[in-house]
Amino acid sequence: MKERGRFITFEGGEGSGKSTQIRALADLLTHHGIACLHTREPGGSVGAEKIRALIVRGKTCDWDVVSEYLLLSAARRDHLVRTIRPALESGTWVVCDRYMDSSRVYQGLRGLDNAFMEEVYAQISQSLEPDLTFVLDVDPRVGLTRAAARQDAENRFEKMGSAFHAQVREAFKDLARENPARCVLVNADQDVHALTKIIMAEIESRFLQKRDAPCPSTHA
Numbered sequence: 001m002k003e004r005g006r007f008i009t010f011e012g013g014e015g016s017g018k019s020t021q022i023r024a025l026a027d028l029l030t031h032h033g034i035a036c037l038h039t040r041e042p043g044g045s046v047g048a049e050k051i052r053a054l055i056v057r058g059k060t061c062d063w064d065v066v067s068e069y070l071l072l073s074a075a076r077r078d079h080l081v082r083t084i085r086p087a088l089e090s091g092t093w094v095v096c097d098r099y100m101d102s103s104r105v106y107q108g109l110r111g112l113d114n115a116f117m118e119e120v121y122a123q124i125s126q127s128l129e130p131d132l133t134f135v136l137d138v139d140p141r142v143g144l145t146r147a148a149a150r151q152d153a154e155n156r157f158e159k160m161g162s163a164f165h166a167q168v169r170e171a172f173k174d175l176a177r178e179n180p181a182r183c184v185l186v187n188a189d190q191d192v193h194a195l196t197k198i199i200m201a202e203i204e205s206r207f208l209q210k211r212d213a214p215c216p217s218t219h220a
């Protein structure tokens, strides 16, 4: 039976450079001969991309936090069933731009009950957690400036204000500290290539060394 693929997520505030790092990582993994799927949330499947447009565009007040989380969960369920699980089961690694930790942080800060959130998540996912999560930490003033430069309409969360985004930063740091086995907190305010090296070194030490280890000698 084929070995299950690894599930790696990238988290962090707005404009923390996740997409650039994910692209670099996907290229490096492909170079190592590892089949790799680059995906994102909200989105990552046909249905989830349709739901994404409802969540990330428009006015901040368009949804209350319960509706917002249920929309995110519907998108997440579709993404899991149609994209993530089939890929992992076929041995493909999945590298995902945001996942459930973003709900824990963003919807958590918007006041959603934690127990409700985890219960819904357990039901839709059978409690799947990533094998590894990189939390990219950057000053939200830097991140929001970068995000605003994109000038796209997907800015519903960007508009939630600088105080909210300062809390997002702290909540991601707390989450990383509370889950040290799964999460690696990295300073994203540094040279892009230096950061890619740190990320790849972590992947190599966790997952690739065993895989690449030479076969034990059969000679006595």
Ligand code: TYD
Residues within 6 Å of the ligand: 012, 013, 014, 015, 016, 018, 041, 042, 056, 072, 097, 098, 099, 100, 101, 102, 103, 104, 106, 107, 147, 154, 157, 158
């Ligand atoms: P994304 O396009 O990745 O934003 P960015 O590129 O600026 O990091 O994600 C869109 C927004 O969706 C982002 O502002 C955070 C929000 N979001 C949540 O609030 N909860 C979630 O569970 C997810 C996946 C995203």
